[in-house]
Structures are given as C-alpha cells and as structure tokens.
C-alpha cells in the first residue's frame with residue numbers, strides 16, 4: 181500500500197497540477213498496482229490467463245496500463261468490449277460476460293477471433309452463428325454460498341447468473357450440441373469461504389471432464405471468475421491460499437484457466453484526495469466526494485477507508501485526535517462517507533483529506549446525482565505525479 185511519505189509528496193506536488201476548480205482528485209497508484217498484479221501472477225499457476233474486470237476501474241489509461249503489463253480484460257457490456265479493444269487488448273485476451281447480450285452484440289463479438297464469450301443461459305447459445313470466430317463458454321451457477329454480502333452473491337439458487345449446476349444434463353447436452361469450448365463461473369464478490377469455493381471449482385472441473393468423456397477435447401478452457409475481497413499483500417495472503425487451492429484442483433488437468441479479478445487488484449491501488457471545505461459544529465467535516473464517488477458506501481454498507489489530513493504543503497496534520505462525521509457534497513441526508521471517523525482535532529477548512537483503498541468500484545460507479553463534475557484523474561508512478569484525465573462535466 182502507498183506510504184505516508186508518498187502521500188505527502190503527492191499532496192505537495194498537487195499544486196502544480198490543480199486549479200481552483202479541483203476540489204478533489206483521484207489518484208492511480210502504479211507501484212501498488214504492479215505489486216498486486218505480480219502477487220496475483222505468482223500466487224496462481226503460471227499458465228493462468230488473468231483478465232481484470234473492467235467494471236472495477238474502467239479508466240481508459242488504467243486499462244491501457246493493464247494491457248501494457250500483459251493482462252487481459254473482462255468486459256461486462258459491449259461498451260466494455262470496445263473499451264478493452266481501444267486499450268489495445270487483443271481479442272484473445274478479452275472475455276465478454278454480459279448477462280443480457282443482444283443479437284446485434286452477439287453478431288459483433290462472434291466475428292472477433294479468439295475472444296471468449298460466456299453465455300448466461302442455454303437459450304443464448306441459439307443466437308450464435310454455427311461457426312463463430314470467438315470461443316463460447318457456458319456460465320454455470322455453482323449454487324454455493326461463499327460468504328460474500330447478498331447483493332454481490334451471484335451463486336444462490338435464485339441467481340440471475342448462469343445455468344444452475346443442478347441442470348447438469350442439460351448443460352452437457354448443450355455443450356455437445358453447440359460450438360462450446362469453455363465453462364465459466366464467478367461465485368460472487370468478496371467471497372470468504374475458500375473451502376466452499378474449492379467445491380465450486382471441483383464441480384466445474386468434473387462437469388468439463390464429463391463433457392470430455394462423451395466428446396474428447398470438447399472443453400479446453402475453464403474461466404473461474406474473480407471474487408476475492410481486497411487485502412494487504414502478505415506471504416500468507418488469501419490470494420496465495422486461493423492459488424494453492426486452484427493448483428490442487430487442476431493439478432492433473434490441462435485446461436486453460438482464465439481468471440477475472442477486479443476488486444482485489446484495484447482497491448488498494450487507488451486513493452482519492454478532497455479539499456476539506458467546512459468543519460462545522462467541531463465534529464462534521466464536509467468534503468467534495470460523497471455518494472457520487474462512494475456510491476456503494478453511501479447507499480449500502482460503507483467500507484472503512486483509511487484517512488489522513490494534510491496541509492497544503494503536504495505536511496500531515498497531527499496532534500490530539502477526535503471523532504468526526506464525514507459528509508459528502510450531495511443534497512440528500514444519507515450522503516455520508518463515514519461516521520465517527522478519527523481525525524486530528526486541528527482538521528480545518530483548506531486542508532486536504534486523503535482517502536485510501538478507493539481504487540475499485542468507485543470511479544466506475546460515478547453517480548450523476550446533483551450533476552457534479554468527475555474529478556481530475558492523476559497517476560502516481562512512485563516519483564512523479566501526472567494527469568491521466570482532466571476534470572469532466574456531466575452531460576445529460
């Protein structure tokens with residue numbers, strides 16, 4: 181994760197890149213991003229192809245950075261397919277997972293040589309031409325509970341995602357009948373229970389084995405999705421534990437494994453910085469990022485983000501600490517980023533508030549409510565700060 185020394189330098193360098201309109205900025209932290217991608221690669225079997233979920237951070241420069249570092253991209257909509265191709269990703273490194281693909285979209289991607297397109301239902305298979313240039317996978321609902329929050333859990337029985345594994349024979353028949361060469365699953369985000377996830381992987385593999393026993397070589401690719409919550413990297417990380425599970429489950433097979441991590445890769449690799457506009461009643465801090473940037477947190481369960489206060493020269497404000505509520509700028513009562521956040525008593529108007537671990541599911545969920553502008557996006561390379569994109573007004 182980024183060090184306090186680096187944040188201090190970023191704040192001190194901000195002055196050269198912002199003007200009076202820049203009441204907040206978003207920062208991509210490239211050293212942390214690289215460290216996480218390396219940890220992902222070294223934790224999982226070397227032959228895996230890692231595609232990173234675009235929805236977690238769709239900034240064009242971020243996608244280009246990932247592609248330049250040798251990663252593929254997972255697209256959840258046709259628009260994200262276009263973002264991936266525009267970022268220079270070759271079609272063979274793009275996975276297309278939209279659950280509601282139109283006939284028009286299917287015709288478009290079916291012409292893209294080597295793209296993995298995962299269907300959400302058996303019905304969707306009938307919309308493909310007989311000889312597509314793309315590879316087709318069937319998304320399976322493994323019907324497991326890996327312990328993630330309900331709204332991100334896509335593997336319950338009533339899930340709208342994938343064909344339930346209980347319809348095993350129908351899946352096998354469809355795989356044999358159509359030009360299917362892959363099986364896909366994504367158990368849901370923020371999964372906690374790797375033992376349950378292991379069972380889901382085993383199910384996926386045994387289904388592929390069974391299809392291959394009826395038609396040898398039919399399934400050659402297994403896409404196991406993403407879903408790990410963010411964590412600081414340690415030798416005993418959840419990612420390395422998951423990597424060991426994957427290595428064991430697929431030890432005696434030659435399936436090409438694809439992954440689709442999002443949050444685990446991005447969350448720690450981004451920070452947001454807002455001017456503190458007001459401190460009222462000595463306990464309420466008003467900043468310039470609220471439910472527009474922290475959509476999931478304001479409308480659902482707020483994640484707990486590490487925060488620090490800085491003066492304009494990049495000196496950390498310290499001293500006696502106290503609790504503050506952190507209010508966002510939107511005009512509705514629930515627009516709070518945190519309640520009871522511990523910050524220095526000396527926190528005041530004109531200081532900067534740094535908010536860490538904001539790289540995933542924030543910028544990509546930007547809400548237009550109150551029509552506030554999307555902040556300038558900066559990139560920190562460990563030594564220098566540069567602009568990735570300018571502050572943007574919202575177009576309705």
Ligand SMILES: Cc1ncc(COP(=O)(O)O)c(C=O)c1O
Pocket residue numbers: 233236254277366368369370405406407408440441442443444
């Ligand atoms: C199909 C699919 N793959 C991958 C992801 C990324 O999940 P995560 O950010 O939890 O790794 C998602 C997230 O919604 C998804 O729907």
